[in-house]
Amino acid sequence: AQRVTQPEKLLSVFKGAPVELKCNYSYSGSPELFWYVQYSRQRLQLLLRHISRESIKGFTADLNKGETSFHLKKPFAQEEDSAMYYCALMGGSARQLTFGSGTQLTVLP
């Protein structure tokens, strides 16, 4: 069985401060992990995926297999980063996504 855990439901930081959204996973195979973001009144959209090893909107995430983690980080948060963030794991024959419960990030001015 695959599981994704996001321990923080709510996270508030001030503008310019570093932010880290935690994600831990449980999966017996080789994981493919993603971060999705949902801005207010918008659809879910892909932020980044671990195999791309890219930085999107200043966010990065490193897969740590030893700690089974895929934390999302940004060194300087911006107000426009306020959104709901979901960590997701892809697995199964049909490449299904299993989502974490999400973290609502609020960046305060």
Place this chain on the structure above:
Amino acid sequence: GAVVSQHPSRVICKSGTSVKIECRSLDFQATTMFWYRQFPKQSLMLMATSNEGSKATYEQGVEKDKFLINHASLTLSTLTVTSAHPEDSSFYICSASYLGLTDTQYFGPGTRLTVL
């Protein structure tokens, strides 16, 4: 590119009636479409996976006779909630993906179903 639409965006129906929700991939051919359900302030729960031309695969606990899924073409999948009850009220989201390098799922905007 890679836009997914859903119709309707919002629907209200009476208990006992059936409701059909459409999911379309507008600019690509979706080999696989997924249907999710999202309760308020909760995460997305996968309901079923459908491949074009074949029967949908339902997740454990999802009633296949209640949530009928049809994936008749590479750009259209439909979810029909049959004999809807108030507990079926929820936000239903579809996503679509196609075989390729990225294997990314693209999400629709969701459909808010309210059963009175």
